[in-house]
Amino acid sequence: MTPTGVLEPTGPNRALGGTGWLDRLLSTPVAAPVERSRPLRDIDGYEHRPNPLHARTTAEFLLTMRRYVVWAGDWSYRELEYLCGGAVKHSTFCQVLEGDRLPRYVFLMAFVTACAGEDEAERRRWVTAWHRVRDAAAS
Structure with missing residues (x-):
């Protein structure tokens, strides 16, 4: 059939x-899938990975997210959509990362998955920072 x-x-x-x-x-062949390179760590003493725990405001958090995308592989919004399994559309990545509002939790998890894969320690860092910024904004 x-x-x-x-x-x-x-x-x-x-x-x-x-x-x-x-x-x-x-039946149209699709383009080659985006391959995530194995995450390389900076050598000791040269840690350039943006740290979300340093963010105190929404603006600082979003700036850290934009820097993290560049550090992780400088992915396009479409590549980020692919890398998170389509959980978030490329247009949403564009709106959030170029916007000025704190992202929702679901977006944050898709973002970390797209940039860092299944790294549980990295998820905890981002969630902790997100909670801290959200709580500070609510005060």
């Missing part, structure tokens, strides 16, 4: 023919 047949509850849609636009779209 062709992919167009799946879309019709009564069976294949004969009006589209066997090689409809959806068949052609689904």
